[in-house]
Amino acid sequence: MHELQLASELVRLLGEQSELHEASRILSVNVVLGEFTCVEKESLRVAFEWASEGGPAEGAELRFKDSPLVGRCAGCGETFVCMEHDFRCPVCGGSPAEYVSGQEFELESMEVSD
Numbered sequence: 001m002h003e004l005q006l007a008s009e010l011v012r013l014l015g016e017q018s019e020l021h022e023a024s025r026i027l028s029v030n031v032v033l034g035e036f037t038c039v040e041k042e043s044l045r046v047a048f049e050w051a052s053e054g055g056p057a058e059g060a061e062l063r064f065k066d067s068p069l070v071g072r073c074a075g076c077g078e079t080f081v082c083m084e085h086d087f088r089c090p091v092c093g094g095s096p097a098e099y100v101s102g103q104e105f106e107l108e109s110m111e112v113s114d
Contacts, residue, residue: 071096
């Protein structure tokens with residue numbers, strides 16, 4: 001279950017940030033979650049609740065901002081949203097040379113109290 005590992009790392013990072021900003025409590029956490037990470041949101045919520053017990057993030061609301069899988073075509077350079085199991089460029093039919101978004105798991109922001 002990689003959700004537990006992700007939640008533990010998130011709680012560690014939140015602890016560092018709360019110390020840095022001298023915050024005693026974290027009220028909410030906003031995470032960017034890429035479509036292609038294969039992270040189960042509910043499993044991550046449960047793991048976050050468990051991992052944050054006793055720390056500044058205990059009881060914090062975990063919110064998600066979804067990030068679609070976006071590729072850049074190797075053939076024509078077009079940037080496009082990859083649709084369900086169809087990663088072909090809608091302009092030329094080529095394959096993505098790189099993925100621009102959709103693989104993120106990032107702490108976007110957090111709301112704290114003193």
